[in-house]
Structures are given as C-alpha cells and as structure tokens.
Amino acid sequence: MRIDGRDYRTIWLDESGSQDPADARVRVIDQTRLPHRFETLTLDNSDEASRAIRDMAVRGAPLIGVTGAYGLALAAAADAGDAAIEAAYEKLLATRPTAVNLRWGLDRVKALLLATPVAARAAAAFAEAGAIAEEDVACCASIGDHGAALIRDAAEKNPGRPVNILTHCNAGWLATVDWGTALAPIYKAARAGIGLHVWVDETRPRNQGASLTAFELLSEGVPHTVIADNAGGHLMQHGMVDLCIVGTDRTTRTGDVCNKIGTYLKALAAHDNGVPFYVALPSSTIDWRIEDGVANIPIEERSAREVTHVSGRAADGAVTEVLVTPEGSSARNWAFDVTPAKYVTGLITERGVCAASEAGLRGVFSDLAG
Numbered sequence: 001m002r003i004d005g006r007d008y009r010t011i012w013l014d015e016s017g018s019q020d021p022a023d024a025r026v027r028v029i030d031q032t033r034l035p036h037r038f039e040t041l042t043l044d045n046s047d048e049a050s051r052a053i054r055d056m057a058v059r060g061a062p063l064i065g066v067t068g069a070y071g072l073a074l075a076a077a078a079d080a081g082d083a084a085i086e087a088a089y090e091k092l093l094a095t096r097p098t099a100v101n102l103r104w105g106l107d108r109v110k111a112l113l114l115a116t117p118v119a120a121r122a123a124a125a126f127a128e129a130g131a132i133a134e135e136d137v138a139c140c141a142s143i144g145d146h147g148a149a150l151i152r153d154a155a156e157k158n159p160g161r162p163v164n165i166l167t168h169c170n171a172g173w174l175a176t177v178d179w180g181t182a183l184a185p186i187y188k189a190a191r192a193g194i195g196l197h198v199w200v201d202e203t204r205p206r207n208q209g210a211s212l213t214a215f216e217l218l219s220e221g222v223p224h225t226v227i228a229d230n231a232g233g234h235l236m237q238h239g240m241v242d243l244c245i246v247g248t249d250r251t252t253r254t255g256d257v258c259n260k261i262g263t264y265l266k267a268l269a270a271h272d273n274g275v276p277f278y279v280a281l282p283s284s285t286i287d288w289r290i291e292d293g294v295a296n297i298p299i300e301e302r303s304a305r306e307v308t309h310v311s312g313r314a315a316d317g318a319v320t321e322v323l324v325t326p327e328g329s330s331a332r333n334w335a336f337d338v339t340p341a342k343y344v345t346g347l348i349t350e351r352g353v354c355a356a357s358e359a360g361l362r363g364v365f366s367d368l369a370g
C-alpha cells in the first residue's frame, strides 16, 4: 500500500545485487514502532526471523506465514543440511502457536527443501517464499474484490449515508504482504467511490487497532473513528454499525473462527442486534484438520506486561511504556478467542463469499479440503 506517496509491502528481499542466496537479506516493516515511527528491520538469519515473529515486529497470520517461509530460506542459506533445516523449522514454528499460516508456510518450504538437492536448496527456498508472498498479495486483492461487493450491497440498502463498518484488531495490509484481509474490501470499496466509515476497535492490550489499523486508514484517507473495545455493542444496539468485518488467525473446516481476543464478544453483540458479521481470510488460514475450534485451537498466552503496561508517544515525542496497574497486581494475557461458526454470517475468501460451515468451505475449496 502507499505511504507518503511511496508503495510498500510489509516484507521484501533486499536485493543487494548478489545472486548468491547466502547474501540474501529479508527486510520487514518494524510494526512495534508504528504509528509513531516508520522503521524497517533487516533479517539476516532464521533466528532473527523467529525473533521478529515472536516480538511481533511482524504480525498477522498471512505475514507470519510468509516471514516463516523466508526464515527457513535464510536457514538454508546458512546450512542446507537436513538437520539444520529441521532445527530452524521447529524454532520458527514455536514462535507463535495460533496462526495456522505459520505452519502452512513452513511446511510448504520444508517439503520443497527436502525434495531438492542440497546445493540448490537455498535458491529454491527463497523462490518459494517469494511465490508465497505473491500468492498472498493476489489472494488478498481478491478477498477485497469479493468483500467490496458486500459493502456495495450495504450502500444500496442505506442510500445517502456512508456504510458503517466495525473492525477489530488489525487485519489490514500490515497483517499480510499487501491489501490485507478484513481491510481489503474497505480499500477496494473506498477506491471505487463507495461512501464508508470504519469503527476501529482499539484492541487492547497491544492496541493493534488504535495503532496499526488507524495508521493504515489514515494513510489511505479512509474515514474512521477509533473506539474503546467495549463500545462496539453499544454502537450496534443503536443502529450505528451496518456490518462487521474481521480477520482470523485460524478457521476450522467447520467455520469456527479464531481471531484476536475480543472478537467473540463482538460476534455475540452482532448476533444479538442482527448485524452481519463477516470474516475475511485466505485459504492458507483454514485448518482442515480441526472441526471444533473452541476445543482444539491453541490460544497463545502472551506476557502479562502487555496488559499492565501501555506503550505510546510522550509529549516530548519519546516512544515509551507506562504502567497502568498497581505494582503487585497480577495480570494474564490471552491473545485470541474462538467465535463459533453459528455467529459468523459468512467467510470472505479469495474464491468468493461462503457460509461458515464445512459445506460452505468444501463448496469453495474442494481441491484443498482433502
């Protein structure tokens, strides 16, 4: 997407001019510095890729998957032997347990690596990681096209005023390589001239909405209002939300949706108020192995410090963290929750919109469902 007149993706190969994979460097936007500072990180090896995922310099299910893929390519550039690749694979996989795209991307590159002669492995892995990145861009653009049709329908039902869309966390281009998932329909609709406004859940505790989604929408010129997470139900009760569109980190073959903590509560409020609740995802986010998401999707629990402290920009411009709880209070920090399929109006995929059900997903992805 475009920032200050320049096109960016969230991850790219730093072409040093060398054709030697050992010289390859992966560049990413450091999302821990946004929105106050726009900085990039260079990932020189797979350990740095692991750290970037774990520390959320890169985040968002599709982007985590692409970063994992490049991390394995960096590992192969250092040592293309089976044991080194296996060790790097396990270390990358262990960084964050919930987004299934990480396993999906790692499995795809690892399978290629082990089927390739050692001398050719690094180059093949970088090519495959690049292909995964390009596929993600195309998938997300297509999700945008299919989702924009839903926004157009809402505009036709409510002529003369903007369509009000609520989103949670950040499922924009910063969560993918480009375009995003939940925000892609918003970008496509806005660029098509459809009047819309976005309610942006701040999304405690890491504030991906207040910091990242607001940054994206401001950069794109999309009207938006940042709200407390707890305001969404009130807005829906008062007819101020026409539809919800969120992302997901793992969706089961039955349509149960795992997403940032708090999504389930928004889905309940939407259901109670008759507000359509859509989830946008590429097929790489579907976990065909799992039927019951509530019972079987691993929920990442992160440091309590993310709850007890808030980061932001002080009056003097310094980016800093402050304690918001009393010294000595305990805190816990579940990063995701699972919304049962019955609360999901539809899934916006790169192949179209389908029901949040096994039949719906198999109808669109029969070639992937196994």
Ligand SMILES: CSC[C@H]1O[C@H](OP(=O)(O)O)[C@H](O)[C@@H]1O
Pocket (backbone or CB within 6 Å): 059, 060, 061, 062, 168, 169, 170, 171, 172, 175, 176, 180, 181, 182, 208, 246, 247, 248, 249, 259, 260, 261, 335
């Ligand atoms: C398009 S995936 C976006 C998804 O990932 C976010 O989680 P995190 O910021 O912890 O990586 C959140 O659940 C978003 O909906």
